[in-house]
Amino acid sequence: KLWSLHASTSASMLPPEAQTLPRYSSGDLPAESLAPAMSTPRLAPGDLLYFPRGVIHHAPNLDAARPSVHLTISTFQKQ
Numbered sequence: 408k409l410w411s412l413h414a415s416t417s418a419s420m421l422p423p424e425a426q427t428l429p430r431y432s433s434g435d436l437p438a439e440s441l442a443p444a445m446s447t448p449r450l451a452p453g454d455l456l457y458f459p460r461g462v463i464h465h466a467p468n469l470d471a472a473r474p475s476v477h478l479t480i481s482t483f484q485k486q
Contacts, residue, residue, distance in 0.1 A: 408475055410456060411444040413463040436463065 441463060450456055458464065460481065468475035 408466050408477070409447060409449045409469060411465040412446040412448075412458055413444055413465070414442045415461050415463065438465075441465075 448456060466477055
């Protein structure tokens with residue numbers, strides 16, 4: 408699976424230290440709104456990829472003949 412990792416597209420006027428990330432998924436973002444990919448790692452079955460909360464990621468299934476799933480685990484959620 409080929410991943411594309413993108414920087415946040417936040418247009419907030421607040422300084423970075425005052426910004427907070429949304430509690431819920433933003434859903435699909437338009438491809439034209441994404442910053443250029445900062446990394447494009449290719450993972451094989453069984454590989455693990457970590458990236459910090461807020462990194463926009465895109466990982467389409469490149470082989471329609473084989474199922475593909477990715478799981479997101481988030482910890483330290485403030486309520």
